[in-house]
Amino acid sequence: MPGRQLTLMTVHAHPDDEATSTGGVLAKAAAEGVRTVLVTCTDGSCGDGPGGVKPGDPGHDPAAVVELRRKELEASCEILKVTDLEWLGYTDSGMMGWDTNDAPGSFWRTPIDVAAAKLATLIEKYSPDVIVTYDEYGFYGHPDHIQANRVTMAAIAMTGSDAKVYWTTFARSKMVEFEKALAELGMNMADEVPSDGPEIGLPDDEITTFVDTSAFGAQKFESLAAHGSQGENIFFLQMGVERFTQLMGVEAYVRVKDSTNAPLPEDDLFAGLR
Numbered sequence: 001m002p003g004r005q006l007t008l009m010t011v012h013a014h015p016d017d018e019a020t021s022t023g024g025v026l027a028k029a030a031a032e033g034v035r036t037v038l039v040t041c042t043d044g045s046c047g048d049g050p051g052g053v054k055p056g057d058p059g060h061d062p063a064a065v066v067e068l069r070r071k072e073l074e075a076s077c078e079i080l081k082v083t084d085l086e087w088l089g090y091t092d093s094g095m096m097g098w099d100t101n102d103a104p105g106s107f108w109r110t111p112i113d114v115a116a117a118k119l120a121t122l123i124e125k126y127s128p129d130v131i132v133t134y135d136e137y138g139f140y141g142h143p144d145h146i147q148a149n150r151v152t153m154a155a156i157a158m159t160g161s162d163a164k165v166y167w168t169t170f171a172r173s174k175m176v177e178f179e180k181a182l183a184e185l186g187m188n189m190a191d192e193v194p195s196d197g198p199e200i201g202l203p204d205d206e207i208t209t210f211v212d213t214s215a216f217g218a219q220k221f222e223s224l225a226a227h228g229s230q231g232e233n234i235f236f237l238q239m240g241v242e243r244f245t246q247l248m249g250v251e252a253y254v255r256v257k258d259s260t261n262a263p264l265p266e267d268d269l270f271a272g273l274r
């Protein structure tokens with residue numbers, strides 16, 4: 001449809017998730033003149049505080065964390081040239097099993113239809129052509145990521161949006177290389193992801209869409225670096241921008257809803273829409 005500006009909406013759980021999993025497609029879309037909308041569902045209050053103070057430890061002030069992470073997310077959006085940042089307004093639920101799961105206002109505790117109705121107003125406002133969120137396991141089992149999937153899918157159903165819908169993933173074929181890079185930094189993948197859930201990522205033949213965003217590797221790297229207070233989430237920046245781009249420059253997605261009939265596999269989230 002020439003003349004009509006396309007819109008990409010990514011729905012994420014916390015400040016920093018936009019960079020890790022979709023930084024490449026956000027930067028690429030912006031460079032192509034696509035309007036990019038980032039919806040961040042929670043305030044990130046269970047993140048590290050200034051100086052690396054852990055949630056629940058003395059000196060961890062959730063209000064200060066929220067303020068810091070808001071600024072970091074705004075900086076990240078500037079780097080990725082995100083057109084519109086929208087906060088869904090929920091409190092970070094923390095990792096599975098934490099008391100914060102059930103705190104008032106937590107995303108995890110909010111009924112799906114309530115949060116979905118909020119997101120639905122944003123889908124109606126922006127009429128995205130493409131919507132990206134996580135898979136049903138939230139990629140790695142974090143309650144807010146699982147909830148982001150449920151809320152997004154419910155909001156899409158509520159609005160009857162005919163956007164192409166994608167879930168983020170990671171190619172298992174890259175995992176070995178990624179683990180090697182971590183090992184060189186003295187880290188163990190097993191320490192970084194919970195081991196009691198399904199295996200992370202997918203085999204290549206189950207991935208419908210590989211988007212080469214390596215030309216935007218520096219932007220993705222910088223956007224992640226903008227979340228400087230979250231040392232643990234951005235540990236892999238220590239590998240440097242070149243290695244990072246080699247490992248994270250091609251982003252993997254699974255197309256779960258489509259009305260374009262664009263042939264699979266694709267190399268573009270907007271295949272069939274341009």
Ligand SMILES: [Zn+2]
Nearest residue numbers: 013014017142
């Ligand atoms: Zn997250």
